[in-house]
Each structure stands twice: as structure tokens, then as C-alpha cells.
Amino acid sequence: MFTVVPVVDIRNGIAVQARAGDRANYAPLSSPLVTTPEPVTALAGLMSLFPFRAVYVADLDAIERGAPNVEAAAAMAAAAPTAELWLDAGVAGEAAVRAARGWGAGRVVIGSESQAADDLGLAVRLEQAGVPVALSLDFHGEAFAGPPALWSDPALWPDTLIVMTLARVGTGSGPDMARLADVKDRAGARRVFAAGGVRGPDDLAALAEAGIAGALIATALHDGRIRAADLARWG
Structure with missing residues (x-):
């Protein structure tokens, strides 16, 4: 089943709007779904749109080797217990992965850049040991x-x-359909799973047709190009 996974990016303790990987200039998140950029509020706004089965949280501070937003991650996991929290916190090493699990991550994202x-x-060793993980194959440009x-x-x-x-x-x-097809x-x-560039329902259909398992999405949810009725098509 194709799965839409909403994304919440956190920087300096607040949810931010990601654009083109320019992390230093991400602005506080603001959209019809979000009344304030507080992470739990941002997640609640997304969950009000649809009962997502998983949500991806990128802790940009931790990814850039700063202090992780532990309290925010734990609060988000507690606020949406029916959604598996996929946490990307720049982990490198087994101890860091297990620590992220302790913060509330249902699945720890291991980013290639880290x-x-x-x-x-x-990633394979931890999965074989029963730890839920995902490997993010990260690209900056090409x-x-x-x-x-x-x-x-x-x-x-x-x-x-x-x-x-x-x-x-x-x-x-x-x-990036060509790269997704290669993988x-x-x-x-x-x-x-695809991450980056999804514009609307037609892209979801194209990804599903190509055999992609799902897509990580933020902007198209917040600006209304993907609506609850579109999400219902995917279960």
C-alpha cells in the first residue's frame, strides 16, 4: 500500500518550512494547518488533515551536530501515539540510534550524510537485531x-x-523519478520512499505506478495541493 508520510522539520526548537536544502534560511512554519510553529502544534495540524500512519521528523540541529531536540521529539511521539515517528536526528553509531529510540522514535532514520x-x-546490523530503521540516501544537488x-x-x-x-x-x-527508478x-x-518535490495528487499516482512505497511530503499538504480526499485514496 502506498503511504504518504508528512514531514515536520525542527530547528532551534520550532517547526520550520524546508526549501531546497537551504537549512540556514528555513523560516518558521506557517500555514492554514498550523497556528504556531511549536512542533506538537505542527504535528497536530497535519494529523487533523488525515490519520497518518507515520510521520517523519527531521531534527536539523542534531543533523548539524548541535544539541538534539529531545523534548520536542518525545512530546510529538506522545501527542500522536497512532503514528509511527520516523526520527532523523543525525545519528551515527549504534548508541545514537538506541538513544533516539529512547526519545520516542518508532523508526530511526539513518541519514547517509551523517x-x-x-x-x-x-543499518542492516540493527535491523537484523530487531531495531526499526530506515536508511536515507541523501543527495545535495546531483x-x-x-x-x-x-x-x-x-x-x-x-x-x-x-x-x-x-x-x-x-x-x-x-x-526525481529517474533516481527513484534506479534505486x-x-x-x-x-x-x-520518495522525498522532495511532490507537487500534488498526480505525482502520488505516478510514484505509486512506479512501485514506490510512499512519499515524504510537507509543502503540498500545508498549501492545500494535496487534500484529505486525495490522501483517502491511499488508505
Whole structure:
């Protein structure tokens, strides 16, 4: 089943509007769904639109090696207990992944941009140990962000993958269908999620037709291009 996963980006303790990966200039989140940029409020606004089964939270401070927003993550997990919290907090190493689980993450996102070349098997090893993880294959422009082997060797990939095209985030420029097709071909039976560029229902249909498992979306939900009726089509 195709799954839409809403996104909440957190920086300096508030929810922000992501655009084109320019993290230093993300503005506080404001939309018809969000009355204030407080993270729990932002999540509540999204959940009022549709009962999402999962929500992706990017802790930008932690990703950039700052102090993690532990309280915000825990509060969001508690506020939406029916949604699996996918937390990207710049984890690198097993201890960091297990710590993120303690903050309320139902599934820990291991971003390629945060990984060290000496522990490329982290995601697969943790998954085999029963820890729910996802590997985010991160791209800045056309360049893969992370150890090259994480891109070239599918044996290092767990069962849940995110293709994160940061240059397309918040731009409405459309998903990177060619890159998604490449990953899907190499991923076998793994779940592949698209992140970046989804414009509306037609893109969701195209992704589903291509065999993509789901999409991470923020802007098209907040500006109303994807509505509750569109989401209901996907369960």
C-alpha cells in the first residue's frame, strides 16, 4: 500500500518550512494547518488533515551536530501515539540510534550524510537485531552525501529506504523519478520512499505506478495541493 508520510522539520526548537536544502534560511512554519510553529502544534495540524500512519521528523540541529531536540521529539511521539515517528536526528553509531529510540522514535532514520565510512553496515546490523530503521540516501544537488559505498552497494541497505533529494524539497519541482527508478531497480523487495518535490495528487499516482512505497511530503499538504480526499485514496 502506498503511504504518504508528512514531514515536520525542527530547528532551534520550532517547526520550520524546508526549501531546497537551504537549512540556514528555513523560516518558521506557517500555514492554514498550523497556528504556531511549536512542533506538537505542527504535528497536530497535519494529523487533523488525515490519520497518518507515520510521520517523519527531521531534527536539523542534531543533523548539524548541535544539541538534539529531545523534548520536542518525545512530546510529538506522545501527542500522536497512532503514528509511527520516523526520527532523523543525525545519528551515527549504534548508541545514537538506541538513544533516539529512547526519545520516542518508532523508526530511526539513518541519514547517509551523517555516516562514517568505518561502520557502513550499521543499518542492516540493527535491523537484523530487531531495531526499526530506515536508511536515507541523501543527495545535495546531483552529489550523493555520504560514503560512496552506501550508494553503490545495496547489500548495505535495510528494508526501508528514503531517496532524499534535498534540492527539490519545498520547491514543487516534481519527484526525481529517474533516481527513484534506479534505486527501485537495485533495491529488490525493499520499500523505497520518495522525498522532495511532490507537487500534488498526480505525482502520488505516478510514484505509486512506479512501485514506490510512499512519499515524504510537507509543502503540498500545508498549501492545500494535496487534500484529505486525495490522501483517502491511499488508505
